[in-house]
Amino acid sequence: xxxxxxxxxxxxxxxxxxxxxxxxxxxxxxxxxxxxxxxxxxxxxxxxxxxxxxxxxxxxxxxxxxxxxxxxxxxxxxxxxxxxxxxxxxxxxxxxxxxxxxxxxxxxxxxxxxxxxxxxxxxxxxxxxxxxxxxxxxxxxxxxxxxxxxxxxxxxxxxxxxxxxxxxxxxxxxxxxxxxxxxxxxxxxxxxxxxxxxxxxxxxxxxxxxxxxxxxxxxxxxxxxxxxxxxxxxxxxxxxxxxxxxxxxxxxxxxxxxxxxxxxxxxxxxxxxxxxxxxxxxxxxxxxxxxxxxxxxxxxxxxxxxxxxxxxxxxxxxxxxxxxxxxxxxxxxxxxxxxxxxxxxxxxxxxxxxxxxxxxxxxxxxxxxxxxxxxxxxxxxxxxxxxxxxxxxxxxxxxxxxxxxxxxxxxxxxxxxxxxxxxxxxxxxxxxxxxxxxxxxxxxxxxxxxxxxxxxxxxxxxxxxxxxxxxxxxxxxxxxxxxxxxxxxxxxxxxxxxxxxxxxxxxxxxxxxxxxxxxxxxxxxxxxxxxxxxxxxxxxxxxxxxxxxxxxxxxxxxxxxxxxxxxxxxxxxxxxxxxxxxxxxxxxxxxxxxxxxxxxxxxxxxxxxxxxxxxxxxxxxxxxxxxxxxxxxxxxxxxxxxxxxxxx
Numbered sequence: 059x060x061x062x063x064x065x066x067x068x069x070x071x072x073x074x075x076x077x078x079x080x081x082x083x084x085x086x087x088x089x090x091x092x093x094x095x096x097x098x099x100x101x102x103x104x105x106x107x108x109x110x111x112x113x114x115x116x117x118x119x120x121x122x123x124x125x126x127x128x129x130x131x132x133x134x135x136x137x138x139x140x141x142x143x144x145x146x147x148x149x150x151x152x153x154x155x156x157x158x159x160x161x162x163x164x165x166x167x168x169x170x171x172x173x174x175x176x177x178x179x180x181x182x183x184x185x186x187x188x189x190x191x192x193x194x195x196x197x198x199x200x201x202x203x204x205x206x207x208x209x210x211x212x213x214x215x216x217x218x219x220x221x222x223x224x225x226x227x228x229x230x231x232x233x234x235x236x237x238x239x240x241x242x243x244x245x246x247x248x249x250x251x252x253x254x255x256x257x258x259x260x261x262x263x264x265x266x267x268x269x270x271x272x273x274x275x276x277x278x279x280x281x282x283x284x285x286x287x288x289x290x291x292x293x294x295x296x297x298x299x300x301x302x303x304x305x306x307x308x309x310x311x312x313x314x315x316x317x318x319x320x321x322x323x324x325x326x327x328x329x330x331x332x333x334x335x336x337x338x339x340x341x342x343x344x345x346x347x348x349x350x351x352x353x354x355x356x357x358x359x360x361x362x363x364x365x366x367x368x369x370x371x372x373x374x375x376x377x378x379x380x381x382x383x384x385x386x387x388x389x390x391x392x393x394x395x396x397x398x399x400x401x402x403x404x405x406x407x408x409x410x411x412x413x414x415x416x417x418x419x420x421x422x423x424x425x426x427x428x429x430x431x432x433x434x435x436x437x438x439x440x441x442x443x444x445x446x447x448x449x450x451x452x453x454x455x456x457x458x459x460x461x462x463x464x465x466x467x468x469x470x471x472x473x474x475x476x477x478x479x480x481x482x483x484x485x486x487x488x489x490x491x492x493x494x495x496x497x498x499x500x501x502x503x504x505x506x507x508x509x510x511x512x513x514x515x516x517x518x519x520x521x522x523x524x525x526x527x528x529x530x531x532x533x534x535x536x537x538x539x540x541x542x543x544x545x546x547x548x549x550x551x552x553x554x555x556x557x558x559x560x561x562x563x564x565x566x567x568x569x570x571x572x573x574x575x576x577x578x579x580x581x582x583x584x585x586x587x588x589x590x591x592x593x594x595x596x597x598x599x600x601x602x603x604x605x606x607x608x609x610x611x612x613x614x615x616x617x618x619x620x621x622x623x624x625x626x627x628x629x630x631x632x633x634x635x636x637x638x639x640x641x642x643x644x645x646x647x648x649x650x651x652x653x654x655x656x657x658x659x660x661x662x663x664x665x666x667x668x669x670x671x672x673x674x675x676x677x678x679x680x681x682x683x684x685x686x687x688x689x690x691x692x693x694x695x696x697x698x699x700x701x702x703x704x705x706x
Contacts, residue, residue, distance in 0.1 A: 062130055062162075068104025072151045074135045079154060081106060082130040082162065084192065085123050087173050095120055098173075099131065102197065106149045108133060110156040119159055126172055126189070128163035131156045180668075185682040187673055199670050202322060203658045207274055209321055210295055210654075213314045219270040219297065224259035226276070227251075231258060231633070236280035238290075246699035252278035252291075255651060257571075258636045260298040261608055264647040265639045272297045274654065280679075285666045286600055286656055289679040298649035304591050304607055307648050308548060311603060315595070315652065319544050322661045327543040334595075338551040343518065344386070347526020352599035353545035355533035359525060362387045362513070365499050371490040374415075377515050385515040386525060389503045390532050392439045393510040394418035398535070399485060402512055405531060409524050411514070415487045417496055418510035422482040428474065432508045435470045438463065444540035474507060481507055530599070544597055544660070551575075552592040555585040555621065565622050568592055572606035573648075574618060581617045591648070602657060605650025612640045 062082040070079065083101035090096075095110045097120070108131055110120040123129060133154040144150030169185075170178045172192045183190040190196060211221070230237045230251035237251040253259075255277045263271050275296040283289035297311065312331035319328045335353070342349050345358045363384045366374040377383050393399070399416040406414035421428050434450070442448050442463045449460040459466055483496035503511055512528065514521045533539045554574060556567035564585050572590035574580045580588050595603035609615045615637065616626045630637055658670040668674040675681055695701065 066103040067099055067101040067106040068148050070106055070135055070149050070152050070154070072137060075137045075152060077135045078132065079135055080130065080132050081108070081154065083128070084172075085125055085127045085129060088123065088125065097123070099129070104148055106152075106154060107144075107147075108154040108156055110159075114156055116156060116159045119161075120156060123159075123161070124165060126165040126168060126192070127161060128165070130160045130162055132158040180676060181682060184668075184674065184676050187683050191672065196669070199658070199662045199664070200672060202662055203654075203670055206318055206322055206658055206661065207654065209318050210314060211274065213317055214272045214295075214297070217270075217310060217314070219272040220268075221273055222263060222268065222271050223273060224253070224256040224263075224275065226253065228253050228259075229635075238278045238280055241698045241700055243698055254279050255294070256296050258633070260296060260649065261610075261636060261647065262639055264298055264300045265642070265644045269300050270297075271299075271649075275651075283675070283677050283679065286659065288655065288667060288671065288674060289677070290675050293654040295652040295654060296649070297651070298647060300645040300647045302607070302646070302648050304550070304593060304648065307605060307607075307650055308593075311595075311605075311650055311652065312546075315546070315602070315657070318657065319661065323544060324661075324663075327540075329544075329546065331546075335547040336550050337547055339549055339553065340551070342549050343522050347522045347524075347529055348599075349549050349594060350596040350599060350601040351526075351547065351549075352530060352533075352539070353547050353596075354540045354543050354598060355530065355538055357389055357391075357529050357533055357538065359386050359388050359529060360503060361385070362499055362502065365495045365502075366491065366513075366515075369491040369495060371415075371487055374513070374515050382517050383515065384518060385513055386518075386521075387499065387503055388512040388514070388525060388529050388532060389505055390510040390512060390536060391505065391538065392436055392508055392536050393532065394420060394508040395436075395510075396484070399510055399512075401535075402528065402532065406512075406514075406524070406528065409527065411521070411524060414528065415485075415513040416510055417483050417485045417488045417499065417513075419481050419483055419500060419505060419507055421479040421507050428477050428479050428507070431470055431474050431477075435467065435474070435508060438470070439467060440537045443537060443542070445542045471506070479507070485510075487513065546595060546597050546602075549594040549596055550592075551589045552594075553586065554588045554590045554592075554618070557586060563623070569606050570618065570622070571609050571615075573609045573611075574614065577611075578614050578617060581614070581621060585621050593650070595650075595652075598660060600656050600660065601653075602660075603650050603652045605648065607646070607648035610640055610644040610646060612637055615640070 059080050062080070064080045067081055067083050081099055083099045086098040086100035086105060088095065088097050093112060097108050098105050099108050110117050114120070131154065133156045135152050135154055138151060138153055168189065170182055170189055172189060191200065214221070227240060227250045230239065230249065231254070235254055237254065240250040240252065242248045242250060256273060256275050260271055273296045275294055276291055277294055278291045281287060281289055299307065299310065312334060316328050316331045339349055342351055344361065345351070347359065361384050363378055366385050367378050369375050374385050378385065395418065399418055403413050403416065438448060438450070444464055446463045447461070448463050448466055449458065451458050459469060483493060483500070488496045499511065505511060512532070514525050552568040554566060554568060554570070554572065555564050557564055568590060569592050572592040575589045575591060591607035593605055594601050609618060616629060619629045655667050655670060659667050662670055664670060673681070673683065680686065
């Protein structure tokens, strides 16, 4: 028999009854039932119940084991009594009677429990990550990550891509984030950098004649952490292709991602890639307040400036007299109650705004049938999610209605529309602008009785982000979001330049290496109207993919940088390797990168990216387990010719 195991802890079934077996694993849980000791023995594959009674020759040794001891047991497989079968376990039909045991590794007092779903502070979890990773949820997340990467690789090979490895030590190259610098021992005073992305190398591969490249690439950026971003390093699916246009890149990467989400998405709906919307950057900002919109939320914001221009609401009317300002509305279907509107107004104040104006629409007079239908509509909309099957009776008639939530809501809307009643607009804004304007707003937004709308004004860049967050909160509170779906959308037509509001100086707003739409001719006009062949793919409110058709023409590249204040000498100094290569017959090329960590985070249903990374840093970019970053020794500094200057 093998020194440690004849089977894994997930392998034994009723077919093994009577067999002598050897198992190794960790003590997941110990239970004492009247002198009989039951142990749930766990390994990477599953759990097997083993037990020991006083007749066993190793009973006294088994009595000593504690949670997370690593042990080996020999025993005999027996069938459980029918009443004791555990259908939740693959091994639930059997148990193993221990006749011999060896302790392979004792465990000290545990700083966190592996058994159960207790919550622990992040500091504890990351300091003892090797224990945290033993927990079932973490094991499942990491297996999912491995399977996703394997699936991506296979799908890329199936499209005739080949994987190539690019350097990890390279030159510093400003690409939008801070570099991690690496001092050179052989060249004192000079530094390498860890690559923020394989961007320049993959473009150089296209110049080298490699038609299709991909890599599961590590990237290193010294960034401020967020819930969906690691502060030090991350992995991405990096691809590049020659002789392609923007749509070719979409047609390549979309089936890969759609297939992965269908394979590992737990049955959630994934729309066919050819139906994924292509939304301009400016429209995304207008409609959703974000360039990574969550399209599971049906709310689409609109400009309603004309309804407030010259109106009795002085705040908005005066605001619109300033250049570059506008008023936007956030529709809120079923949000038509003063309590909800006041709550959202308080949310805006918490976000740093004076408040958020609102109007809600109700029926004038006392129509009991209407009131009953509105109450049922509100309860139905907030108690069930889109796609849920519902069945209920109308309060007044007793009629039974069944179907999907949204179908029943549509039925309710039809019944409400058929009733004879007058609409009344309520709220402070409604009183100030009058019934004619409120009715025009309602018509534009497509709202009805029991609905509401919220309003924000100013220069769009000052309030768009808050409006986008408010849209998300409204969608969540009113249960408008279809949780059973992965909703993808391409964001396209990114502007290349922006102007500083105070100085008017032109600088790059987005990727400076994307090909301008219209080429050199576009650069001869107004820089603020120049769009790039740059694109992102959003899914459920996260940016999953970013890419571009590259600017492979040196003369266009020099002109693009000149507009932003960088002369040819500066461009050659910063990006000399790539610019020089483009002089020798560079093909048109483009590509993208998809964030592996975010993909797995979405598939695992997690809110924090650290839940799908084996050994992540904390929020302060510290490795609590390995004590990094750490102080260098004097010998190390001397060898590198470095001296640390104390910070005041």
